[in-house]
Every structure is written in structure tokens, then in C-alpha cells.
Amino acid sequence: MEISNVTLDLLRLSLDMATSEQKVAAANIANANVEGYQKIGINFQDMLNEISSMDDWGQKIVIDGWSSNWQAMEEQAIYKISDEQVKLDEEVASSIKASMKYEALIEGVNRKYGMMRLVVSNGRG
Numbered sequence: 001m002e003i004s005n006v007t008l009d010l011l012r013l014s015l016d017m018a019t020s021e022q023k024v025a026a027a028n029i030a031n032a033n034v035e036g037y038q039k040i041g042i043n044f045q046d047m048l049n050e051i052s053s054m055d056d057w058g059q060k061i062v063i064d065g066w067s068s069n070w071q072a073m074e075e076q077a078i079y080k081i082s083d084e085q086v087k088l089d090e091e092v093a094s095s096i097k098a099s100m101k102y103e104a105l106i107e108g109v110n111r112k113y114g115m116m117r118l119v120v121s122n123g124r125g
Contacts, residue, residue, distance in 0.1 A: 006056045009063045011109050016067065017044050018102040020074045025095035032086040039081040047077065 024042045031037040047066070051059045066073045 006059050006063075007112060008109070009060050009067075011105055011112065012067060013063050014105050015102060015109075016070050016074075018098050018105060020044075020077065021098035022095060022102070023074075024078065025091050025098060028086045028091045029088060029095065032088055032091070037086070039084050039086045040078055041081050042074075042077050043079065044077050047073065 020042055024040055028039055051062050054062065
């Protein structure tokens, strides 16, 4: 029997989202001087709304499905922003924000595993 750990599932999902945000900022930066390039954005709000009212087991099933097919989920969340120039300073700031978010999430994963390690070792670090 598998133990459901929604916290780790949500951390994994959040890491995927932060990585996707970083990729979008990098694409905008890389294409800033390409004539005709349309800036892209990414929005995960619809996905988050879908799981917000679910119980832990429902969230786990949905998140596992998303994680196994993340590239398709990412493509659904990306949208084009027509008639808006890429502003490099804003994209660099978005990139840094996504990077900081990723680092904070990794810290959360490390703490979660640290607590689990303590439990397994009966508190003998």
C-alpha cells in the first residue's frame, strides 16, 4: 500500500511550475530581438483552481497525471501576448523570481526529507 504524501506531490508540481516559468522567461529573453516574435507568458491558475477543492487522494491522482505528462500541461498553460514588446529587464526579473522560487521549494523538499529521515531513524539524526 502506497502512502499518499500530498505535500511532496505539491512540491514536485511547484518545482515543475517554477521550471516552466524559468523556461518562458528564457525564451522571451532569447527572442527579444527577433522581428515578429510574440512574447509568451504562462499561467497555471486554471490548474490550481482545479485541484484546490479536492481531497488529498484526488489531488494526488490529478498531480500524478500532470507530472507524468508535464510537457503537455506546460504547453496548455503557455499563451502568446500579442503586440507587446519583450522588456529585457522585466524578463530578467521574472527569471530571477522563478529561480528564487525554485530554490525555496528545494529547501522545502530538503526539510521534508530531513523530517522523514528523523522519523525513520527514531530521532537519531
